[in-house]
Amino acid sequence: MNFPLYIAKRYLRTASKNNAINLINGIASISIVVGAAALFVVLSVFSGLKDFSLSFSNDFDPDLKALPKTGKVFTVTPAQAAKLQKIEGVKMISKVIEERVLFVFDGKEQVAYLKGVDSLFGQVNSVNKTIFQGQWLEPNTTQVVVGYGISQKLSLGLLDFNNPFEVYMPKPGKGDIENPDEAFTKAVLAPVGIYAISEELDSKYVFADLRLAQILLNYQIDQVSAVEFKLDANADVDDVCEEAAKILPGIQIKTRAELNESLYKMLNSENLVVYLIFTLVVIMALFSLAGALIVMIIEKKGNLKTLTALGVEVNGLRKIFLLQGSLLSLFAGIFGLALGSIVVLLQQHFKLIMITPTLAYPVVFTFQNIAIVTLTIFGFGFLASLIASSRVHKTLEE
Known part of the structure; x- marks a missing residue:
């Protein structure tokens, strides 16, 4: 059995005795869920606006x-x-x-x-x-x-x-x-x-x-x-x-x-800018994940010293919290994607939000956007977890 993964899963599933830590973990999870859902919805809306803009050239060119x-x-x-x-x-x-x-x-x-x-x-x-x-x-x-x-x-x-x-x-x-x-x-x-x-x-x-x-x-x-x-x-x-x-x-x-080179360049540039702006929002949400992991490391200080006495190396302890943060990012990101997908599909099929009485706000559900959001959430979640897990050595020395 992969020992760090086993411990990481236990820490992920088990609530802490400290309510403040549970609250911090809950805030971190909700932040990632909301960030993932918002990023997916925004990308889907922009994909819809892009297709809507290109539809005019498709009729003519x-x-x-x-x-x-x-x-x-x-x-x-x-x-x-x-x-x-x-x-x-x-x-x-x-x-x-x-x-x-x-x-x-x-x-x-x-x-x-x-x-x-x-x-x-x-x-x-x-x-x-x-x-x-x-x-x-x-x-x-x-x-x-x-x-x-x-x-x-x-x-x-x-x-x-x-x-x-x-x-x-x-x-x-x-x-x-x-x-x-x-x-x-x-x-x-x-x-x-x-x-x-x-x-x-x-x-x-x-x-x-x-x-x-x-x-x-x-x-x-x-x-x-x-x-x-x-x-x-x-x-x-x-x-x-x-x-x-x-x-x-x-x-x-x-x-x-x-034939529409300037239009395509403009739409691609806007797509990149929108992605970068909302990626910053996701990164800010993942700061809460890093904070939650650091608090968890401090709270588990006694357990970490026990594991060290049993022969677990510091790198193994770091791996526990790296895996915990990565798994939390992945599961929260998937849940956020599910919520965002529901919103996009509802708008796509039932036209809940209208620009004009006859024109619904355009959205497009694409697996490309799902892949972008998944890689963004998991990538920055892994980075935040890596930074937070580096606190293990300092915590053991305190």
Whole structure:
């Protein structure tokens, strides 16, 4: 039998005759339980907020996006498009055109991006599912779908035939301009839908038919700004990128994370900061564990001297309290995790706390957070127990 472990278990299970020591031990245990539960709940809430924030980019951004390394456009022939579609792991591709232009409606102006999309665009992402008023545009028409932010700024309604919705874009070329009107290509568009994703995206894009955008921008039929990819769930991203680069030389391919690099960095930084802040709270709670062990060592001074007389070395005595503190941290941490899990699962399934009448506070139950909390509690609990157990030698000398 492991003697230090046997004694540590006895000390852990058996209440002291001194009520003050029992109170200190109880406070230490409760502190660890509350700290573990709070850390898990906070991490779960932040995981929910992270998923909620990324859901907006998931609706808009593709799994992969091929962009030109230089310039604004590149050429994709029908043969190249067919080869891209046949790459293993590629579910669907869509060709798009993006250009910053000026929109005018009823005397109001708004600079935004005109995004020309082909008929397969809705199979690559879920933008067409975010329409809350009207419908998605029909191919080979002048119909457009406008962001909610743009519609608000321009006071734009759908199918308003009294006030034309106009788009202006500079004509390519060089030389002096005698008539300013001749410097722009102008077209009248027909808004048929309004989408709502996020405040930033709602004020950034107006969707139109791909061929219409190419004509307005004086691009050839094979010229595009990007090719967007929808991948199978089990697709190998690196292999797809490698094959696509062979078919389309001179392009760069970005993943969804790379397209939203600043957003991912911000969310990861916030996650780290939140973890460090609440880890400090856990460390403060574990100070009470170290104090409880030191008081226990002093209270068991007579027993320790007896064990020393029976041949137990000082390192063996230290190991007793190291194991006791570690076990207390582990059991209290598990109990705290259980409480935190109950809170998270209740919120996840029953939506007890609401941000708005229709939006519940987002939380996500993940085993990654369970592992983080377990390692944090046990790691710092072991360290606190190690520090406290070093008092054994001094106690025996007193």
